[in-house]
Amino acid sequence: MSAADVGERRTMLDVFRERAERDGDRVAIEELAAAGAPRGDRRMTWREWHDASRCAAAALVAGGMRPGDAVAILAGNRMLWPVADLGVLMAGAVSVGVYPTSAPAQVAQQLADCAAVAAIVDTPAQLAKVLEARAALPHLRVVVCEDEDADRAGGGDGVIGWGAWLAGGARALDEPAHAAEVARRTAAARPGDVALLIYTSGSTGEPKGARIPHRYLSASAASVRDTLALTDADSALSFLPYCHAGERVFGLYTRILCGMRTGHVEDASRLWDAARAFRPTLFGGLPRWFEKLYEALVLHERALPAERRAAWAEAIRLGRERSALRRGGLAVPAALEGAWSRAAEPIRARLAGLLGDRVRLATSGGAALPVEVADYLDAAGLTVLGAYGQTEHLCVAFHRPDRYDTTSAGPPMPGTEVRIADDGELLVRRNALTFDGYHRRPEETRAAFTADGAWLLTGDLAELTPDGRLRITGRKKELIALANGKKVAPLPIEAALTQDPWIAHALLYGEGERFITALLVPSRPMVEGWLGERGLALSYEEALRHDEVRTRIQEAVDRVNARLSRPEQVRRWALLEHELAAERGELTPTLKIRRTAVAERYRSRLDPLYR
DSSP: OOHHHHHHHOOHHHHHHHHHHHSTTSEEEEEEOOTTOSSOOEEEEHHHHHHHHHHHHHHHHHTTOOTTOEEEEEOOSSTHHHHHHHHHHHTTOEEEEEOTTOOHHHHHHHHHHHTEEEEEESSHHHHHHHHHHGGGOTTOOEEEETTOOTTTTTOTTSEEEHHHHHHHHHHHHTSHHHHHHHHHHHHHOOTTSEEEEEEOOOSSSSOOEEEEEHHHHHHHHHHHHHHHTOOTTOEEEEOSOTTSHIIIIIIIIHHHHHTOEEEEESOGGGHHHHHHHHOOSEEEEOHHHHHHHHHHHHHHHHHSOHHHHHHHHHHHHHHHHHHHHHHTTOOOOHHHHHHHHHHTHHHHHHHHHHHOSOOOEEEEOSSOOOHHHHHHHHHHTOOEEEEEEETTEEEEEEOBTTBOOSSSOBSBOTTOOEEEOTTSEEEEEOSTTSOOOBTTOHHHHHHTBOTTSOEEEEEEEEEEOTTSOEEEEEEGGGOEEOTTSOEEOHHHHHHHHTTSTTEEEEEEEOTTSSSEEEEEEEOHHHHHHHHHHHTOOOOHHHHHTSHHHHHHHHHHHHHHHTTSOGGGSEEEEEEOSSOOOGGGTSBOTTSOBOHHHHHHHTHHHHGGGGO
16 A cells, blocks of 8 residues: 555554554653653553543543644653644644744744644743743633642643643543543544644744644655665654654654654753663664764764774775665675675774664755765765655655665655656645645645645755656755846755865855855864864864864865856855854754844854955
8 A cells, every 4th residue: 555545544543543452562652861850761652652642632622622623732852742742633633843942932923823722831941931922822721731840730820730631631531421522533533634733944934834634644654664664673762853744754653653662862962872772773863963973983083093093994985885886786795895894893883882783774854964974974884864855745755775875865755756847846746745735824825836736836946866866956945146147056055065074054145245155153073173183272262263274164165166156156254153053043943044044143244255
């Protein structure tokens, strides 16, 4: 059965119930304690998860929630999230995830847009955001807080503790009428019904709520499963925000479909500790996490004595030779495989110390992974499969474990058909894997598709390679128009710049100007590693002014410029002494640059480059 057919015939609620019946005693989720937290690690079986979600559904039904109402979840990667999410769906409601990093004003805007009748949060800090906005949220009737203390829980302000709320749901299930209503609503879910609102991250404008029907969830999960051949023997960490389409669908719902065990990492700063302890077989992350892996390996290599450093470099050389054969679909000679395996043993041990010793698949999405990072990790023994998708159609393209490269997004995924429009825009045929439009935005919904409604307009410029792989070449609406009328696509140039290990972020600038400039964020680990090698007692800011560092950055820019036409070349650049951050509104929650916000904030550094 194709992925699209799966989406039209079953909902994830059917799959979830069957999983609980078949594998009820198997561990589904492990909650890995944050460093220093007193809670300790916890586990939940499939049956316990299903039962807890039924209690959440019953609490919503008993509280007067109607089918189709919106329920917001504002929390980190805790058991609360999947329990609440499935409970909301069981109650016939629409689940709305809110990014934990959202400012109070953003929380207020999103809850008002979806008219949430309930909000489920995890900490007092998140509770404060909701309560600050409550006066402007007439639909909001109850707020549930996991960490809310007993004195406040059940008070007259409509705030209740998570434990007390679930206990109330359990009591409601003892009443035949409520139990029957939960069962009826769960069984009534249809593939075309809206299950989620996923708010886009808003890198180019105000976030919009994408309506995600049940068919999208089941069809997309089946497409991921079939692409990567995932089974119930696999396991994965959950550390990216659940409110993002990638972690929600590629993560949560795919893991339910496949019966995979999940390890929650609430504190991402201890991700490597969690990976060593949990030992996942699948590691999926954003490019920045793999860049950190790469930086850790390179800095370790540089710190080795000369003889061992030479052996490490030889292992990478052999690995690159091995990778070239594997990517071409050719057999690796036994002699080469043996020589690489022996030489790369210290590298693989170092990787195992970061990711655990069972990773068989690594995947990266959200943006392009720098080629040098992907090539180096591949040579080290960790093949990172790149992918491309959008909230509006998550499963567009993905590399296969036995058929991959590091310069494209891979071939279309099962159930997806693509084509390139005359102006170079990537179009995706609308089907069960496609979203259902934007919440309360009919004009923007119509504009998201071709006039006949048959194809999704991605807004991305792309090309198809002769062997049918998708390569993203730019963003249609993000072209920089120079004063001479030339238009420059910034994304591929920025991606090329960040392929250099010394550059963490790059933003091109130049709208209406005579030439292109760039704001560059150096890789702090690389700069500090250089300071250590030179034995220099300089601050990080002083190091950025050092001639050798600036020469190293210029060499990276020169290498990229050598492959560009004259209008595309970066003529001048400025360095930023700190990384861009989501907390300052410079990055989206999925670590994409908010171009307008960053350009405006650092205009005082960019404009002088033209004067």
